[in-house]
Amino acid sequence: xxxxxxxxxxxxxxxxxxxxxxxxxxxxxxxxxxxxxxxxxxxxxxxxxxxxxxxxxxxxxxxxxxxxxxxxxxxxxxxxxxxxxxxxxxxxxxxxxxxxxxxxxxxxxxxxxxxxxxxxxxxxxxxxxxxxxxxxxxxxxxxxxxxxxxxxxxxxxxxxxxxxxxxxxxxxxxxxxxxxxxxxxxxxxxxxxxxxxxxxxxxxxxxxxxxxxxxxxxxxxxxxxxxxxxxxxxxxxxxxxxxxxxxxxxxxxxxxxxxxxxxxxxxxxxxxxxxxxxxxxxxxxxxxxxxxxxxxxxxxxxxxxxxxxxxxxxxxxxxxxxxxxxxxxxxxxxxxxxxxxxxxxxxxxxxxxxxxxxxxxxxxxxxxxxxxxxxxxxxxxxxxxxxxxxxx
Numbered sequence: 001x002x003x004x005x006x007x008x009x010x011x012x013x014x015x016x017x018x019x020x021x022x023x024x025x026x027x028x029x030x031x032x033x034x035x036x037x038x039x040x041x042x043x044x045x046x047x048x049x050x051x052x053x054x055x056x057x058x059x060x061x062x063x064x065x066x067x068x069x070x071x072x073x074x075x076x077x078x079x080x081x082x083x084x085x086x087x088x089x090x091x092x093x094x095x096x097x098x099x100x101x102x103x104x105x106x107x108x109x110x111x112x113x114x115x116x117x118x119x120x121x122x123x124x125x126x127x128x129x130x131x132x133x134x135x136x137x138x139x140x141x142x143x144x145x146x147x148x149x150x151x152x153x154x155x156x157x158x159x160x161x162x163x164x165x166x167x168x169x170x171x172x173x174x175x176x177x178x179x180x181x182x183x184x185x186x187x188x189x190x191x192x193x194x195x196x197x198x199x200x201x202x203x204x205x206x207x208x209x210x211x212x213x214x215x216x217x218x219x220x221x222x223x224x225x226x227x228x229x230x231x232x233x234x235x236x237x238x239x240x241x242x243x244x245x246x247x248x249x250x251x252x253x254x255x256x257x258x259x260x261x262x263x264x265x266x267x268x269x270x271x272x273x274x275x276x277x278x279x280x281x282x283x284x285x286x287x288x289x290x291x292x293x294x295x296x297x298x299x300x301x302x303x304x305x306x307x308x309x310x311x312x313x314x315x316x317x318x319x320x321x322x323x324x325x326x327x328x329x330x331x332x333x334x335x336x337x338x339x340x341x342x343x344x345x346x347x348x349x350x351x352x353x354x355x356x357x358x359x360x361x362x363x364x365x366x367x368x369x370x371x372x373x374x375x376x377x378x379x380x381x382x383x384x385x386x387x388x389x390x391x392x
Contacts, residue, residue, distance in 0.1 A: 006323055012293045014286070014318035019296065020194050023281050024288030027192030029217045029249030032199075033091040035083060037184040042083055044090040049185040051167035051206040053221040054175040056256065056264060060165055062158035062225075063262040065179060081105075081132045081343070084201050087188050089351040097188055097199055098352070102291055104131035106189070106202035106247045112290050113243055113283040115317035121325075121333060123308045123342030124298035126352075129291075132343055134312060134333075154262070162225040162256050162264070163205055171209035189217060189248050194288035196295065202248050217249025225256045228265070238270060239279060245272045246280075290320050297322065308342025 012019075035042055036049035081103070088097045097103075108131055111118055119134040160179045168175050188201045204220045211219040222245045241253055253270040276284065294313065301324075303309050310330050314321040325333075330342075339346035 008312070008314060008321040008323040010319065011297060011313070011322040012290060012320040018285075018289060020288055020292040022194075022285050022288070024194030024285050025192070026246070026276075026284060027197075029189045029191040030096075031187050031216055031249075032093045032096040032190050033087050033188040034215070035087055035186045035188075037083075037182070037186070039182055042086055044087050045092055047185070049183045050211075051169060051185065052171045052211075053166060053206045053208055053252075053254070054168045054173045056162065056165040056175060056267065058264070060162075060264040061262065062161045062165075062258060062264060063154060065161065066154055066157045081130060082345075083186065084188070084199075085345065085348045087201065088199075089348065089355065091188070094355055096190060098128070098355075100128060100190060100197045100199045101295055102129045102131065102196055102198045104198070104200065105133075106200040107244075108133060109193075109198070109200060109287055109291075110244050110247055112315060113287045114240065115283070115286065115315075117316045118314075120313040120315065121343050122294060122298060122311050122313055123344055124295075124301070124303075125308055125342065125344060125349075127299070129295050129298055130343060131294075131313075158258060158262050159225045163223050165264075166223050166254060166256070167206035171212065187217075187220070187248065191249070193284065193291065196288065196291055198291070200247055204248070204250075208252070218251050220245070220248060220250035220252070222250050222253045223256070224253060225258065227260065228257055239277070241270070242272045243280065243283065286318060290315070293320065294322075306341075308344060310342050 033045060034047060034050075035044045036046040037043075038048050084103060084105070088094060088103070091097060108118075108120065120131055121134045122129060122131050124130075157179070160181065164177055164179050165175050169177075184203050186201055186203050188199060190197065190199055192198070205223040206221050208219040208221060222241065224241055241255075245251070245253055251272050253272065255268045255270060256264055257266045257268070258264055298309075298311060301309060310325040310333070311322050312325055312329075330340075333343065334340050341349055
């Protein structure tokens with residue numbers, strides 16, 4: 001039976017005995033890198049896209065500027081892990097980014113915590129589990145040519161405009177400016193969930209001015225916009241907002257409230273609680289169980305020499321199923337082309353090989369783990385094989 005016909009198996013169910021110590025504790029978050037997306041170009045260790053928090057003007061009209069916006073039709077897209085790969089290879093703190101057990105987007109872990117239904121693609125390489133969201137091929141964007149997000153309706157624009165009014169290019173203000181959908185500031189944070197050490201990457205709306213002297217998660221500010229009607233109808237909303245900020249280590253959320261005409265009526269500051277409620281702890285424990293099960297399962301799987309497998313993970317409330325993908329399914333995950341091994345691009349694997357062979361760029365444990373992988377026979381290594389086929 002070929003891998004493409006192997007049915008999914010139940011990896012984890014909420015009724016199963018815990019495979020890791022519970023309750024899972026959240027370790028202290030540490031920012032180890034950042035990046036700025038400006039005009040479609042990603043700049044690693046750059047704060048060019050960083051914005052500072054300021055209070056928005058009272059009764060601001062959030063509709064202002066929508067008529068002049070060029071991009072008004074939203075296309076569903078996926079960023080994959082390309083930005084994270086770039087940060088791992090180019091950051092001055094590459095050693096810290098790669099000395100972890102799981103690498104993924106913070107948003108993926110948040111959805112795991114909340115028990116959301118979703119599909120993931122995962123590969124395991126040199127002791128690290130890489131996790132990306134699975135999307136239909138048409139959702140993917142060409143990293144080099146189409147980094148522009150777009151607006152699907154006026155209400156979505158209000159949210160972007162609110163973020164613009166609540167931030168400034170300088171710590172002293174002024175607020176506002178033109179809504180810019182091509183600019184994003186992201187951070188890479190290392191922290192533990194239970195016994196696992198994770199690299200989590202996510203966008204940061206803006207930061208407190210103190211970030212200049214001490215770049216750290218405690219200065220991140222999350223911005224949210226809701227109508228009064230929406231807020232009253234969803235009492236658990238604050239818990240979900242806190243979960244999103246908590247993963248990256250943010251401590252402050254500013255919520256703006258509008259009327260149906262898009263006029264800002266009020267703002268409220270929420271502090272992210274450090275102590276965990278029973279509701280939150282259950283969700284942290286579930287994420288720890290899912291990630292621990294994936295690391296154990298994928299890490300123990302037999303893989304052909306130098307060839308990385310791809311597993312499809314289906315998550316629901318509260319279960320996780322897994323199956324190995326076949327060759328055709330793996331190929332469909334790469335609409336951009338370019339050589340890949342598992343879900344990892346060949347250029348990333350080659351970059352890891354160069355970096356981890358340099359003593360000062362990796363801890364002894366991480367370097368030895370990586371070099372043991374690359375000491376295997378070169379003829380069986382698809383990275384070298386593909387490189388040999390490249391036209392000279």
